[in-house]
Amino acid sequence: MVIGAPNNVGMKLPRLSARLYLLGLITAAVVPVWLFAAYLLAQYALNERSRFESEALQVAHQMSLVVEGEITNLATVVDGLSKSSAMSRGDLMTLHKEAARLVLGTDRIIFLRDVGRNQLLSTQAPFGTALPPVSALSTSEIAKLRSNLPIVSGVYAVSGIYRIAVSIPVRGPNGEDWLLAISVRTDHIRDIMMPAVPEGWTIGVGDREGAYVARSSLHEEMTGKPGLPEYLEKVAGRSGTFTSRNFQGMTLLAGYYRSGASNWFYTANVPLSIVQAPLWRSLSAIAALALVAMLISSALTYVVGKGFAKAARDLASRANALGQGRPVKAMSTAISEFAVIADALVAAERALAEREFELEAVLETAPAAVWFTYDPQARRVIRNRFAAELMGLPTDTRKSFGTTDLVIDTIALQDGHTVSREDRPLSKAMRGEQTDNQEFAYILPNGVQRTLLSSARPIRGTSGKVIGAVQVSLDITARKQGEEQRRLLVNELNHRVKNTLAVVQSIASQTLRNATSLPEAGRSLTSRLVSLAKAHDILTQENWSGADLKEVVTAALSPHANRERLQISGDAVWLSPALALSLSLGFHELATNAIKYGALSCKEGTVSISWAVSRRGESKHVRIEWRELDGPPVVAVERKGFGTRMLEGLLGPQSVGNVTITFEPTGLVCVFEIELGESAGPDNAS
Amino acid sequence: MLVAMLIEDMLADLGFEVLGPAMRLDTALKMAREETFDLAVLDVNLANEQSFPVAHLLQERGIPFFFATGYGLRGLDERFKEVMTLQKPFEPHQLADAISSALPRRDK
Numbered sequence: 001m002v003i004g005a006p007n008n009v010g011m012k013l014p015r016l017s018a019r020l021y022l023l024g025l026i027t028a029a030v031v032p033v034w035l036f037a038a039y040l041l042a043q044y045a046l047n048e049r050s051r052f053e054s055e056a057l058q059v060a061h062q063m064s065l066v067v068e069g070e071i072t073n074l075a076t077v078v079d080g081l082s083k084s085s086a087m088s089r090g091d092l093m094t095l096h097k098e099a100a101r102l103v104l105g106t107d108r109i110i111f112l113r114d115v116g117r118n119q120l121l122s123t124q125a126p127f128g129t130a131l132p133p134v135s136a137l138s139t140s141e142i143a144k145l146r147s148n149l150p151i152v153s154g155v156y157a158v159s160g161i162y163r164i165a166v167s168i169p170v171r172g173p174n175g176e177d178w179l180l181a182i183s184v185r186t187d188h189i190r191d192i193m194m195p196a197v198p199e200g201w202t203i204g205v206g207d208r209e210g211a212y213v214a215r216s217s218l219h220e221e222m223t224g225k226p227g228l229p230e231y232l233e234k235v236a237g238r239s240g241t242f243t244s245r246n247f248q249g250m251t252l253l254a255g256y257y258r259s260g261a262s263n264w265f266y267t268a269n270v271p272l273s274i275v276q277a278p279l280w281r282s283l284s285a286i287a288a289l290a291l292v293a294m295l296i297s298s299a300l301t302y303v304v305g306k307g308f309a310k311a312a313r314d315l316a317s318r319a320n321a322l323g324q325g326r327p328v329k330a331m332s333t334a335i336s337e338f339a340v341i342a343d344a345l346v347a348a349e350r351a352l353a354e355r356e357f358e359l360e361a362v363l364e365t366a367p368a369a370v371w372f373t374y375d376p377q378a379r380r381v382i383r384n385r386f387a388a389e390l391m392g393l394p395t396d397t398r399k400s401f402g403t404t405d406l407v408i409d410t411i412a413l414q415d416g417h418t419v420s421r422e423d424r425p426l427s428k429a430m431r432g433e434q435t436d437n438q439e440f441a442y443i444l445p446n447g448v449q450r451t452l453l454s455s456a457r458p459i460r461g462t463s464g465k466v467i468g469a470v471q472v473s474l475d476i477t478a479r480k481q482g483e484e485q486r487r488l489l490v491n492e493l494n495h496r497v498k499n500t501l502a503v504v505q506s507i508a509s510q511t512l513r514n515a516t517s518l519p520e521a522g523r524s525l526t527s528r529l530v531s532l533a534k535a536h537d538i539l540t541q542e543n544w545s546g547a548d549l550k551e552v553v554t555a556a557l558s559p560h561a562n563r564e565r566l567q568i569s570g571d572a573v574w575l576s577p578a579l580a581l582s583l584s585l586g587f588h589e590l591a592t593n594a595i596k597y598g599a600l601s602c603k604e605g606t607v608s609i610s611w612a613v614s615r616r617g618e619s620k621h622v623r624i625e626w627r628e629l630d631g632p633p634v635v636a637v638e639r640k641g642f643g644t645r646m647l648e649g650l651l652g653p654q655s656v657g658n659v660t661i662t663f664e665p666t667g668l669v670c671v672f673e674i675e676l677g678e679s680a681g682p683d684n685a686s
Numbered sequence: 687m688l689v690a691m692l693i694e695d696m697l698a699d700l701g702f703e704v705l706g707p708a709m710r711l712d713t714a715l716k717m718a719r720e721e722t723f724d725l726a727v728l729d730v731n732l733a734n735e736q737s738f739p740v741a742h743l744l745q746e747r748g749i750p751f752f753f754a755t756g757y758g759l760r761g762l763d764e765r766f767k768e769v770m771t772l773q774k775p776f777e778p779h780q781l782a783d784a785i786s787s788a789l790p791r792r793d794k
Contacts, residue, residue, distance in 0.1 A: 502774040506692035513695065646691070
């Protein structure tokens, strides 16, 4: 059987493996989750950044409060000094002493200057020493001076050490505009600031010119140095945030605050990497998670897909087995839908097998030979048991049906003409021709001849195309032989009847020829015909193969005499049918004669019939003696009656032997010397 | 044998002198070879043997003959298809006709 190609019904769908579909399904389920996670992350990152930005602003502001507080402290110191009597008196020497006392033990410097560049006194030098000029005041400082506000200086260096100064305006004794100032090292500002610096943050303090006053890290290197121009550009307005690169090439998130009092600015920097670290951590975690999820789902897809593919392959192999009539094994699968299909296939196979068993039972039982073929040449065939028997092949019951075998070389005859293989019923059926009850004689390789009555039909597939053929044949050999035998029998019977009629004709002719009167002729003829009929009976009993001599004698004599008046003795001798008939008639004649004239005509007379077999060379002879005893006085008969003539004619020298009739004083003696020959056929009654 | 007697009587009645009858093949062959006669009537079966060797011998000697048999014509040998066959039983005039058509024409 062949499994047909799938029907091209409906539209063509792209064919992808189950694995790809699974992968697609998983991707469809996972990707939105990832996207959502990414969205949340982005939101989180933005929040983080703004949190950092506000923190930066807050830190910068706090720093400004801390540092500006110290500046106020410094201003308070010089403010206290400015209220001293020495100051109001203009006693600069005493002022110097008091100032010196205030800064004693520290590196602070208190000095007095005018609005020009002159120093009037400094704790750095003994009173009265000539002092170096100081830097001129800027216009904004002068403006502050006018409004009696403390003036905070920028960074400046005194003998290599960076300092800042906080000045307050004071009046000289003569109404001069002086400035009383206290100077500290920039380190001091740094030291004030450091405890308030949050971890991870870098704090920078810049003067109004943009130079570094203090820095939470690398203070020593940076103090007094101008800030990066790019950085300074972005510090605009009172406060704000920005990102920038520092001089180390690191990207920073920065918040700044500019103090109104000192006009200094405070920056709080944090490396962007720290700001973004949670984002990257989350991103990498998500990515790792996604990767792991992807790997797991891929592995699952692979395993499940492999299971699908294997189950599908197993199902396909089972469907093929079903198509080819092989047994379908049960299938173990974890997928219930496939298990349902597999179970259905097994059930289908069982149903098919049952149909096949039915067909096999029919093919085994039907007393007809059946051949199937699916071979276009009709050379490979499947036979049922009868067909195998018919062809003289072994009939292994299970093997005889269902397996293909090569045809046997036979000679086929129809109406006496040879039929080539192409013209035999099975081959013709493969070409779509049908055969009905045609008689063929087959001669098998072993010489056996069989007569078959054959019919054949093509087997058509669903498309109507011829895919095979079936031939059913009845073995009518016995019937044909019977018919032939009947014909021969009828012929034989006809022959025998004619022969018998010829014998009857002869008996009638002889009887009439020798009769003295018509009534006597009638009696003789009747008794002779009865005798002939009895001999026929004996021969028919033996199927005309011959008869036993004793039986022939007994049957021929029984109508004429009692058993006690006959003495019958001799070996068993088998007579041919012709001889049996002749002897039967012969004994009938002798008995008739004995009843008329011989031993059986009186009460005392008896007849002894005896015989013996002897061999003369190759052939057997039998000598039969008919001896009449105790009869009336013997008178030799002159005229040769039909009886005598018949005896001589039947059994005399011209036919099978010798007949001698002598009239001894005791009675008539007749001796037959008969050659038995070798054979004893049934067809010799002439 | 009985039939032979009948034919013998019929032939005698028709005025023929009868040699025989021979009931066995060897006797028949001996007669066919040695005796002088004008015509032979052959039964196909002679004591379980067929009379075709006798027919053959007669053909060689140019002595006319015909068969008398209970079998149909199919019982005959191919070589003697042309030879006349008288179906048993027959009447004396059928025998006479058979003899006159078998014997060569000659003046009486």
